[in-house]
Amino acid sequence: MSNAAHDHGHGHGHGHGHGHGDHGDHDHGSGVWAKIKHIVVPHSHDSNEAIQSAEESSNEGIRAAWIGLAGMGATAILQVFIVAISGSIALLADTLHNVGHAATTIPLIIAFRIGQRAATKKYSYGYRRAEDLVGLFISLIIALSAGLIIWESVNALVNPRELTNLWWVFAAGLVGAGGNELVAVYRIRAGKRIGSAALIAEGQHARADGFTSIAVVVGVIGVWLGFEQADAIIGFLIAAAILWILVSSVRTTGRRLMDGVDDDVIDQLTEVITSTPGVISVGRVRARWSGHRLEADANVAVDSRLTVLESHALAEKIEHNVLHTVAHVENVVIHVNPVVDGVEPPELHELTHHHTSAAARQEYLSRQAAHRS
Structure with missing residues (x-):
């Protein structure tokens, strides 16, 4: 068994654009209601969301966006x-917000x-970060919507006008609340099922x-x-609610663009890797979002007596x-x-240590100078 086989630079990883598991044929039911439910209700052909394919998750996100758009x-x-x-x-403020x-x-x-x-070659990690860029665009639209509502509310206070058909407005408010909540839940x-922060934010916005x-x-x-001015004052409250959503949206999108993930993601990755037979210890573990999918890498310590083939098999198992x-x-x-x-x-x-810090590089240069002298 050759130790030369243990190249510690062994990196193992595959891009998995497929789901693990047999989809199989399953019954979607028959009849009009079953067909509607199949179209509307988000679902995967695999019971485990951890192995839903990238194509499945993207299609589910698109379907959810279209259905939500129709409802709104x-x-x-x-x-x-x-x-x-x-x-x-x-109601105008609420309507403008909904249209936006x-x-x-x-x-x-x-x-x-x-x-x-x-x-x-130019975009070797793919194009999924487009979701996060759209998140920034959505934040801009939200800000413009809040500004327009504030303007209209100020104008209503300065130039008040008589309200009519209040029962209609009352009913429309109730319809709007119910319709938006249905869209939000969906x-x-x-969004949680496929891991899309942008889709979740859209739901929270709804x-x-x-x-x-x-x-x-x-x-x-x-x-x-x-209280005749209540209508205009409520417009300001709506603008404040929108600005609160704006802050939340920018924070979430910014975290994704800065490669931030929740702590439990790293904890879960570490736990799964550590529990794999053959792994002695786990070093650095990293993960980042690429759109609604996670990319991860980890350093693991294994027995030096393993061959390259055995090390590869262990990495594949992990x-x-x-x-x-x-x-x-x-x-x-x-x-x-x-x-x-x-x-x-x-x-x-030893070969790459001097690239890890300024101090390590200075130490390396000093050794090189001493060696030359």
Whole structure:
């Protein structure tokens, strides 16, 4: 058994654009209702979300975005009609927000489509980061929407106008709250299932729309009680709610763009790798989001007596365990370090050690100078 076989630079990783597991044929049911449910309800052909393929998750995200867009569009059309006959500023603010929110769904769908493109030499990690770029665009639209609502509310206070058809406004507010909450629940569930922060944010945004619709209802009640400026003041409250959503959206998108993940992701990866038979210890573990999929890599210590083939098989086993256990992971790279008698040889990283820090580089240069002299 040759120790030369243990090249510690052994990196092992595959891009997995497929699901692990036999999809098999399963019954979607028959009849009109079953067909509608199959289209609308997010689902995977595999019971384990950890092994849902990239194509499946992207298609599910696109489906959720389109269905949410249809629901919000129907709500907005109804509200536009009622704004025209009632003159409610609060309802106008809510409607403008809904229309703006619906408009941001189109770029998200485009981003999902772009993310399905194959990697190229220029974009060797693929195009899924387009989702996060769209997240920044969505944040800009949210900010513009808040600014417009504030402007309209100020104008309503300076130039008040009589409200009419308050029962219509009241009813539209209730419809808006219910419709937006349905869209929110659907998008958030789908977003969590596929790991899309952008889709989850869109769902949370829809939920905020529902809250602002409730605020419209409260504004109408205020007018009924004799507080004529309640409608315009509620418009300011809606703007404040939108700005709160903006801060949350920017924070989430920024974390993704800075390669941030939740702590439990690294903890789960470490646990799965450590529990794999043959792994002596686990070193650095990293993960980052690429759109709605996770890329991960880890350094593991193994017995130096393993051959290259055996080390490769162990790395393959680790990768397989991760793909089947940690949700949303698509690619895993395992770097194998040989261990002799439970200790990594000091010369293991001697060749590249001087690249790790300024102090290490200075030490390396000093040794080189001493050697030349």
